[in-house]
Amino acid sequence: MKKKDYSRREFLKQNSLSGLGIIFAGSLPSHLVNAGFTSNYPLQAEPVIDIHTHTNYGGRTNDELLAHQRAMGITTTILQPAGRPVEYGSTYYGVANGLQAKCSGNDACYQFSQEHPKEFLFGSNEVPDLPEAIEEIEKYLKMGAVVIGECKFGVDCDSKEMQKIYELAQKFNVPILMHWLYNMYNRGFERFYTMLEKYPRVNFIGHSQTWWANVDKNLTDQNIMYPKTKKVTPGGLTDQLLGKYPNMFGDLSAPSGLNFLTRDEDYARTFLAKYQDKLLFGSDCHDAVGHGEDCVGAQIIAAIRRLSPSKKIERKLLYENAKRLFRL
Numbered sequence: 001m002k003k004k005d006y007s008r009r010e011f012l013k014q015n016s017l018s019g020l021g022i023i024f025a026g027s028l029p030s031h032l033v034n035a036g037f038t039s040n041y042p043l044q045a046e047p048v049i050d051i052h053t054h055t056n057y058g059g060r061t062n063d064e065l066l067a068h069q070r071a072m073g074i075t076t077t078i079l080q081p082a083g084r085p086v087e088y089g090s091t092y093y094g095v096a097n098g099l100q101a102k103c104s105g106n107d108a109c110y111q112f113s114q115e116h117p118k119e120f121l122f123g124s125n126e127v128p129d130l131p132e133a134i135e136e137i138e139k140y141l142k143m144g145a146v147v148i149g150e151c152k153f154g155v156d157c158d159s160k161e162m163q164k165i166y167e168l169a170q171k172f173n174v175p176i177l178m179h180w181l182y183n184m185y186n187r188g189f190e191r192f193y194t195m196l197e198k199y200p201r202v203n204f205i206g207h208s209q210t211w212w213a214n215v216d217k218n219l220t221d222q223n224i225m226y227p228k229t230k231k232v233t234p235g236g237l238t239d240q241l242l243g244k245y246p247n248m249f250g251d252l253s254a255p256s257g258l259n260f261l262t263r264d265e266d267y268a269r270t271f272l273a274k275y276q277d278k279l280l281f282g283s284d285c286h287d288a289v290g291h292g293e294d295c296v297g298a299q300i301i302a303a304i305r306r307l308s309p310s311k312k313i314e315r316k317l318l319y320e321n322a323k324r325l326f327r328l
Contacts, residue, residue, distance in 0.1 A: 046315065047075040049322035050297065052150070052177065052207070052253040052282025054080055054103035055112055062112055064288040069119065071290025072283065072297050076328065077120050079109040080150040080177060083127035084136075090129050090153045096185070099152050101286065106140050121326075123147040123177070128161040134168060141172045146326050149177030150207070157186040158195055166199045175203040175325055177251060180210035182222040189214070190237065196245040203325060205280065206238065207251040212260040214238040215271065226259045232267040242275050249325065250275065252304070252317070253282030258296055261303040268307050276313045280322045 050072070055065060069077050082105050085097035098104070109122040124140035125148065126133040137148060148169050155161055157178065169176045180186050189210055196204065209225035216227060217235035241248045251257065261268045272279065281304060283297025291298045301318065308314035322328070 046319070048073055048281065048301070048318045049076045049078070049326075049328070050074045050283050051078045051147075051205070051280050051322050051326070052080055052251055052284045053077055053297075054082070054099065054101065054150075054284075054286075055108045056098075056102055056104040058102055058286035060286055060288055065112075066116065066119075068288055068290035068295075068297075072295070072301065074283075075119070076322075078147060078322075078326065079113060079120060079122045080147070081106045081109040081123055081125045081140075082150075083125050083133075083153070084130075086127055086130065088127060088129070090127055090155050092154050092184075096153060099150055099179075106136070110140060110143060110145075121146050121328075123149055125149055125151070128153055128155055128159070128165055133161070134164055137165065137168055138172075141168070141174065145174065146328075147175050147177055147205075149175075149205070150179050151176060152179035152181075152185050152208075154184060155186065156188045157192050158188055162186075163195070163198075166195065166202050169202045170199060173201075173327075175205050175249070177205040177207055178211075179208045180206065181208055181225075182210045193241060193245070196241065196248055200245075200247055203247050203249060205249045205251050205325075206241070207256075207282070207284075208254060209256045211238055211250070212256040215260060226256065227263065230264055232264040234267070234270075239271075242278055248278070249321075250279045251282045251284075252279055252300055253284035253297070255296055257282070257284075258300050258303065261300065261307060265307055268303075269309055272304075272307060272313060272317065273309045276316050277321060279317050280325065281318050 050069065055062065082099045082103040084105055087093050091097050106124055113120040113122040122145055124137045124145035126136040148165060166176065178186050180189050213219055213224060213227050214237040215232060217233040219227060219236060242250060281300065283300065285296035287295045289295055304317050305314055308317060
């Protein structure tokens with residue numbers, strides 16, 4: 001076969017793009033080309049899994065969501081649905097509907113993932129104390145949901161309703177993502193170790209303000225959602241749970257995760273090294289741009305790349321841990 005001749009301009013173009021970490025279908029392995037990737041759709045040479053975003057987040061359209069994830073360089077996204085909107089005590093009579101962010105429920109996430117099966121996966125969720133909650137969650141698990149969550153409801157984290165959901169997660173061997181907000185969502189964070197011990201085969205993923213504020217042993221006021229002190233003292237409750245329990249993981253998403261990463265960067269480096277096998281990237285941001293200072297997810301990716309003690313750890317946080325935990 002005659003060797004293809006490349007112009008100097010084409011040579012420089014290809015090498016410049018590869019230097020940015022972008023590859024095109026012409027140089028892709030055949031199985032990716034056969035899967036439908038083309039030269040019109042640039043792929044990151046290093047895949048990234050986003051374990052946490054939502055449809056209709058704050059009114060963001062599906063087209064904007066798709067563009068947002070691609071702008072961040074995400075290759076696989078896991079959609080976290082809301083439970084159905086109800087006037088119920090556990091939703092604070094509607095305040096928590098749509099995860100308190102206008103997010104869509106199970107069917108919307110499922111349908112969107114079916115429209116973009118190469119890029120999106122979906123979870124399953126429901127208001128935990130509805131009589132039909134287990135039946136609804138199980139329905140979407142049987143349809144292929146890879147996670148239960150985002151669990152963000154006004155119940156105790158060790159309530160009988162939540163324990164039924166933990167049992168379902170164990171039955172289907174899927175992780176469960178928990179949103180902790182002091183005295184509001186999944187109340188009783190200080191008691192959660194009892195659930196980790198009772199359900200050792202269930203992988204729990206911690207998320208949100210109370211989860212990330214409690215990396216600090218010196219946190220004295222649980223009402224402080226985004227601590228600003230520049231020095232973190234190791235040994236907080238979150239640190240303890242990650243260190244002691246093999247089935248506890250951490251979601252780096254949202255302003256709470258970004259606040260943790262940037263408030264004490266020296267400590268963050270140590271923490272990322274210590275728990276390099278237990279932390280996962282998520283975006284959980286509602287912007288429509290997917291880059292720069294307007295996008296929390298893009299800032300988290302940049303912080304992970306800047307603060308990871310090694311390239312190996314960076315890849316774990318952005319890809320490998322999620323791939324393993326979600327069995328992708």
